[in-house]
Amino acid sequence: MSKPTTGDFTKTPGWLDWYAGPSKPRFKLPADSVDAHCHVFGPGAEFPYAPERKYTPCDASKAQLFALRDHLGFGKNVIVQATCHGADNRALLDALRAANGRARGVATVKRSVSDGELQAMHDAGVRGVRFNFVKRLVDFTPKDELLEIAGRIAQWGWHVVIYFEAVDLPELWSFFTALPGTVVVDHMGRPDVSKPVDGPEFGLFLKFMREHGNVWSKVTCPERLSVTGPKALSGEQNAYSDVVPFARRLVDEFPDRVLWGTDWPHPNLKDHMPDDGLLVDFIPHIAPTPEQQRKLLVDNPNRLYWGA
Numbered sequence: 001m002s003k004p005t006t007g008d009f010t011k012t013p014g015w016l017d018w019y020a021g022p023s024k025p026r027f028k029l030p031a032d033s034v035d036a037h038c039h040v041f042g043p044g045a046e047f048p049y050a051p052e053r054k055y056t057p058c059d060a061s062k063a064q065l066f067a068l069r070d071h072l073g074f075g076k077n078v079i080v081q082a083t084c085h086g087a088d089n090r091a092l093l094d095a096l097r098a099a100n101g102r103a104r105g106v107a108t109v110k111r112s113v114s115d116g117e118l119q120a121m122h123d124a125g126v127r128g129v130r131f132n133f134v135k136r137l138v139d140f141t142p143k144d145e146l147l148e149i150a151g152r153i154a155q156w157g158w159h160v161v162i163y164f165e166a167v168d169l170p171e172l173w174s175f176f177t178a179l180p181g182t183v184v185v186d187h188m189g190r191p192d193v194s195k196p197v198d199g200p201e202f203g204l205f206l207k208f209m210r211e212h213g214n215v216w217s218k219v220t221c222p223e224r225l226s227v228t229g230p231k232a233l234s235g236e237q238n239a240y241s242d243v244v245p246f247a248r249r250l251v252d253e254f255p256d257r258v259l260w261g262t263d264w265p266h267p268n269l270k271d272h273m274p275d276d277g278l279l280v281d282f283i284p285h286i287a288p289t290p291e292q293q294r295k296l297l298v299d300n301p302n303r304l305y306w307g308a
């Protein structure tokens with residue numbers, strides 16, 4: 001793979017670039033596996049970062065993403081609009097159009113988006129919108145605007161992706177449970193994995209999924225959630241073992257409503273950048289059986305994003 005570039009923008013101080021030269025995973029992904037959470041950044045010279053962004057990344061182009069897909073052994077990608085592009089979805093749409101049907105997208109839109117723009121996004125492969133409640137990433141959007149968007153996108157059969165911190169779930173509960181259609185949670189609702197998996201915080205998330213059959217979860221981002229590691233570097237085959245019980249609980253209890261993705265190029269990591277090959281080797285720890293692996297990597301994402 002090529003190396004990350006800086007483009008015309010100055011990166012946020014301390015920015016960690018994606019890992020160049022990831023290892024080949026030992027875990028062999030089933031045929032037609034989907035990396036169901038990843039991003040493209042710019043390149044900034046072609047697709048400028050949004051003025052309202054909270055960070056400036058290194059570039060992470062569609063060609064680099066597709067090279068990683070092929071290297072790791074995925075068949076397809078779901079590309080999620082990154083907050084550094086705000087509601088300007090041009091980089092996302094460009095990547096989707098270049099993917100020859102091998103990528104779907106999740107966009108970020110404002111109330112001012114027209115039906116014609118939504119249709120063009122659908123034609124390019126967008127199948128959802130992302131609502132972000134992580135305060136370090138976005139400014140607040142009024143809930144009535146989000147509900148209006150959620151109502152409009154239903155015409156195209158799209159779903160809503162939500163990103164929030166576990167501590168904020170109680171306050172967001174009534175809004176989330178009022179959302180129509182399928183709702184996909186990013187990164188397991190960001191549990192504090194130093195708390196018990198059977199404790200009240202993760203218990204509330206489990207209740208959310210148990211009581212609402214329309215709610216799915218990405219069992220992603222161990223590199224973000226882990227407190228004690230070990231890190232996915234230097235050939236480590238048991239990376240992020242403190243995150244395993246949380247992800248495994250979701251895969252065990254909701255095998256038909258979980259998705260997995262790399263989260264490449266891993267925005268805003270502070271401590272280290274994982275080797276994406278070793279991240280793939282995390283999968284059999286959270287989905288030990290071939291049936292769980294097939295649902296997580298093949299059946300669920302293909303059903304949700306390709307209608308298969």
Ligand SMILES: O=C(O)c1cc(C(=O)O)oc(=O)c1
Pocket residue numbers: 081082083084137186224263267268
């Ligand atoms: O935790 C994060 O910093 C993060 C940021 C973004 C984004 O900026 O879109 O997306 C993610 O999935 C995770």
